[in-house]
Amino acid sequence: MKKNEEIATIFERIADILELKGENIFKVRAYRRASEALLGMDEDLSSPERMEEMAGIEGIGKSMAGKIKEYLETGSIAKYKDLISDVPETLLPLLKIQALGPRTIMAAFRELGVRDLESIEKAVADGRLAALPGMGEKKVENIRMGIEMYKTGKERISIGLALPVAEEMMLPLRAVAEKVSLAGSARRMRETVGDLDILATCSDCSRAVDAFVSHPLVRKVNARGETKASVIIGTYNLQVDLRVVAPESYGAALLYFTGSTAHNVKLRGRARDMDLKVNEYGVFRGEEMVAGKREEDVYRILGLQWIPPEIREDRGEIEAALAGKVPELVRAEDIRGDIHTHSNYSDGTNDIRTIALAARDMGYGYVGICDHSAASRIAGGMDEKKLGARNEEIDEVNREIRGIEVLKGIEVDILSDGRLDYPDRILEKLDFVIAAIHQGFRKDAAKRMKSAMDNPLVDIIAHPTGRLLSGRSGYDLDIDEIIEYAAGKNVSLEINSHFDRLDLNDLNILRARSAGARFLISTDLHEAGMFANIRYGVGMARRGWLTRKDVLNTYEWKDVPLRRRSKCCR
């Protein structure tokens, strides 16, 4: 998807430039929408011949298709080159600064010669920005703080870090509000969130807003009104937004605040076509409120099935809901076992018995111990002797403990020459094999992964892209090539729930699903207390529109469609 991503980035930049130049906002949105559409496509635009794939994609019309073709043929887009000659490239990142929008940036550029972060800081400091018409001390002070945040804070954080903080922020609200609900991208379980969004319903809402802004974690209050407030908290410098409404508006408000924006806009457009109006207070036919208490009621009056938050991204879910074809997404309760767990035989902290008991407490029927192979030395990789001892201990635990089946697995290293770290003689004695690259990210990664998949004893590829949200970009390979190959060989792809991995992510899952791949959702835990983190992987799977049957570990162990059990593709 390299080309799609490149073109999406250019469209995003064109949108930014047009916005700065004060172009028609709908044109700006058209470019943003086209950018999103490119990222959400099933097909890789690797060459101009694949242009037919564009036909019928919503948001990509004649002009966009022409520019895409131009890029694929020539490697650049003339319109972008034109635009970027008018506006310094270094101005675009300033749009990310809170309280600093396109009008102010452009005024500062035209009137004060501001061209980048450094020069806007100077204009703030020496009072020139405040002197511009319509500006003033307070506005500039807000911009100054926005710049501070921009320079220090990370842009987005993993859902796995954000959800526990959200729960902490919601706790004291529960005492003063009727209902307190998570909303925004966190409720949609996006892999990363830009902030936290919380909805509360109440009869006396000023008390709820008070409680919120005086939460002990709050460092700064951005805004505070009758119906909403916005704060920055100490944890991760996160912004947290609170919205309050009366109970009769709960459904409409939750729908609004859960988003996504694109989902909201499309729903509201549909409502308009039906001579209805949707806002965060309800659905209105003229003056009369005709729905609003429950999300389901709002969808129903628009002729739609209720849509799970995870897929509210305007990726076809509204069309599916109209046709009554919203998929039954995989649920946390469907997960029957977790087979990517590390014991103290490699780099885990707990013994096998402890892991087994914790898995049983989760209600699982089985748990797979999946320690590192010898080559992962820093991760305590096991030699053959140690593996033998571990397998004996698993047998022992299975004899001792009822109600959970402990399985013998391995996270076997894919070596630098593409061979596996253990011979088949060892692998075939195990219940399942997960293969992964842990070293040599730049060295023939695709070729090595494929040669690993050529071994019929390999059931699953772990964290298939290798990227870390904290920064590491991942293996040097084309993930679509790996997806195709895995689907063809009946090798399953992991959805790793670790907060820094979330790998595969939603977009990759969507394409892998179209390619016919199967998936394993696992925690990759190193501590028995971490089983519940599976929820992040389940969230990712749901965002990828997966159902129960797409996911290996929703089956009882004897029925899990492992590659090694399949008749074909050996």
Place this chain on the structure above:
DNA sequence: GCCGTTTTCGGCCCGACTGTTTTCAGTCG
């Protein structure tokens, strides 16, 4: 720039908060 069981032109989601404003623009959700 996109799009069409109202349309091939004229719409495109809707509202809250802040600051600088004497009536509303800018920014954000």
